[in-house]
Amino acid sequence: MLLKGKTAVISGGAGARGIGFATAKTFAAQGARVAILDLDAAGAAKAAAELGPEHVGIGCDVTDKADCARAIGEVLAATGRIDILINNAGITQAIKVWDIDPESWARIQDVNLKGVLYLSQAVMPHMRERKAGAIACMSSVSAQRGGGILGGAHYSAAKAGVLGLAKAMARELGADGIRVNCVTPGLIQTDINAGKISDDARVKILENIPLNRLGVPQDVANIFLFLASDLSAYVTGAVIDVNGGMLIH
Numbered sequence: 001m002l003l004k005g006k007t008a009v010i011s012g013g014a015g016a017r018g019i020g021f022a023t024a025k026t027f028a029a030q031g032a033r034v035a036i037l038d039l040d041a042a043g044a045a046k047a048a049a050e051l052g053p054e055h056v057g058i059g060c061d062v063t064d065k066a067d068c069a070r071a072i073g074e075v076l077a078a079t080g081r082i083d084i085l086i087n088n089a090g091i092t093q094a095i096k097v098w099d100i101d102p103e104s105w106a107r108i109q110d111v112n113l114k115g116v117l118y119l120s121q122a123v124m125p126h127m128r129e130r131k132a133g134a135i136a137c138m139s140s141v142s143a144q145r146g147g148g149i150l151g152g153a154h155y156s157a158a159k160a161g162v163l164g165l166a167k168a169m170a171r172e173l174g175a176d177g178i179r180v181n182c183v184t185p186g187l188i189q190t191d192i193n194a195g196k197i198s199d200d201a202r203v204k205i206l207e208n209i210p211l212n213r214l215g216v217p218q219d220v221a222n223i224f225l226f227l228a229s230d231l232s233a234y235v236t237g238a239v240i241d242v243n244g245g246m247l248i249h
C-alpha cells in the first residue's frame with residue numbers, strides 16, 4: 001500500500017481506456033482516495049463510482065483557472081487534503097505545421113500546457129501550507145523527438161513547454177516540500193490514437209522500439225505511482241521516459 005491515507009487528484013481520468021483512469025485504478029489499489037477531474041463530468045463521476053464510494057469524480061475544464069480553483073475546492077471539501085496531483089489531461093491534433101491556425105495553436109497550448117499551470121496553481125496554497133506534495137505532469141516523446149504520428153508541431157511545443165514548466169515549479173516549490181516531475185510516454189494504446197495507426201505505420205513504429213511493443217496505460221500508471229509515492233522522495237525536476245526504448249541513441 002504505497003499511497004495509504006493519501007488523496008490524489010488526477011486530471012483527464014474519465015476515459016475507461018485512458019492513462020488517467022489506469023492511474024486512478026492503480027492509486028486506489030494502493031490505498032489512495034482518488035478525485036478524477038475531467039471536462040467530461042459524467043464520465044468522471046462514472047469512473048470514480050467504478051473505483052468505489054470514497055472516490056470522487058468532478059467536472060473541470062483545466063483551461064479555465066477559476067474552474068480549476070472551484071474543482072480543487074470541491075475536492076478539499078470532500079476529502080480535506082490533497083497529497084498528489086497528476087496533470088494528465090491532454091488533447092492531440094494530427095495536422096501539419098503549415099496548417100496550424102491561431103485557434104488550433106491556442107486550443108492545444110491551453111489544454112496541454114496552460115491546464116498544467118492552472119491546476120497546479122490551484123493545489124499550491126494547500127500543499128504549500130502543509131509543506132508536502134507530489135505533482136507529476138504528462139509530457140510526451142513528441143516533446144523530445146519533435147512531431148509525432150498523432151500530435152502536431154503545436155502538440156510537441158506544448159508538451160515541451162510542460163517539461164520547462166515542471167522543472168521551474170520543481171525549483172520554486174522544493175523548499176515547501178513539494179516535488180514536481182514529468183513523464184514522457186511513447187506511443188500508448190488509448191482512445192487518443194485508437195484506429196489512427198495503420199498496419200504499415202505500426203510496423204515502422206515497432207522497428208524503432210527495442211522492447212517491440214506499443215505501450216499500454218498501465219506502463220505509464222506504474223511510473224506515476226512511483227512519482228506519487230514516497231519511493232521517489234528524493235526525486236524532483238526529473239523526466240522519466242516510458243517509451244520501450246524509442247529514444248536510445
Ligand code: NAD
Nearest residue numbers: 012015018019039061062088089090140185187188190192
Ligand atoms: P484520453 O483521451 O483517454 O485522455 C485524455 C483525457 O483528457 C480525456 O478524458 C479528456 O476528456 C480529458 N480532457 C481533454 N480536455 C480537457 C480539459 N480541457 N479539461 C479537463 N480534461 C480534459 O487519452 P490518453 O492517451 O489517456 O491521454 C492522457 C495524456 O497522455 C494526454 O495528456 C496525452 O497527451 C498524453 N500522452 C498520450 C500518449 C499516447 O500515446 N496515448 C503518449 C504521450 C502522452
